[in-house]
Amino acid sequence: MTFSEVISQLRPTLKTYAYHICGSLADAEDVVQDVLLKFLALDQENIEHVRAYLIRMVINHAINQKKKLKKQALDYPGEWLPEPVATEKADAGINRKEILSYSLMVLLEKLNPRQRAVFILKEAFDYEHAEIANVLDIKPDLSRQLLARAKKSIGNPKLLQPDRVPQSFLGRYLSVLQSGDMQCLENLLNEDIVSVSDGGGKARAAIKPVHGRKSVAALLMGLYTKFYEDSIIVEGFVNQEPALFYYQGDKLVTCITFVLTAGQIIRTFIIRNPDKLKNLN
Helix, strand or coil, X not given: CCHHHHHHHHHHHHHHHHHHHHCCHHHHHHHHHHHHHHHHCCCHHHCCCHHHHHHHHHHHHHHHHHHHHHHHHCCCCCCCCCCCCECCCCCCCCCHHHCCCHHHHHHHCCCCHHHHHHHHHHHHCCCCHHHHHHHHCCCHHHHHHXXXXXXXXXXXXXXXXXXXCCCCHHHHHHHHHHHCCHHHHHHHEEEXXXXXXXXXXXXXXXXXXXXXXXXXXXXXXXXXXXXXXXXXXXXXXXXXEEEEEEEECCEEEEEEEEEEECCEEEEEEEECCHHHHHHHC
């Protein structure tokens, strides 16, 4: 196998690691491209394990990139949500089977970049702490401490272990919206539900999260009747969780994902920023 073939095979894996840390496909692609260019300038004959070496480079570069994104998010208009990845749609050049759930990707935003990397490597990719320490150039004890802090920060069991969504759920939800029955809609929602929207200043969206069954029901019904009643709505999945894709003509304008617990919706994430929808088409 030629070196270019090795790189071609590794690129989806590298991009998957970078995406999990950055939360952005565009930034993940930039990270991988920068790493590969730097790697090509090295004396590769002295590198025994190319895959491990490149993964280490990508993870550390992605951590640095995430630090920059965190600073940029301070000036972001409204809530910042990760870029979703369609499970069944166009190829984004990543390993889709390894993609974390969207609700977990949102929770990971609570962590600093190094905590996030440790959590992902340990919980998603089954790295041992000694391996994580080698990748991040830290001591194994520090890796354990970072993981403990990460779990404490994101420890919402309802979101970490959401229900498996029945295949009929999306159709049922849409039927309730189409009926206009607010009571039926409220019955679908958990009392602790939170709805988070991301317009990025480029599309209309709620600036702050909306809390509570009645408030979220009013939001979801209002959005549908005012903006989406005549839209083409397609069912699908993003990041292993159910989603609805709203089209106006042939343009995707909104993606809504759902998290269920005890058979009810506990989170909705409404992505309207066109920059975060372009890879879903």
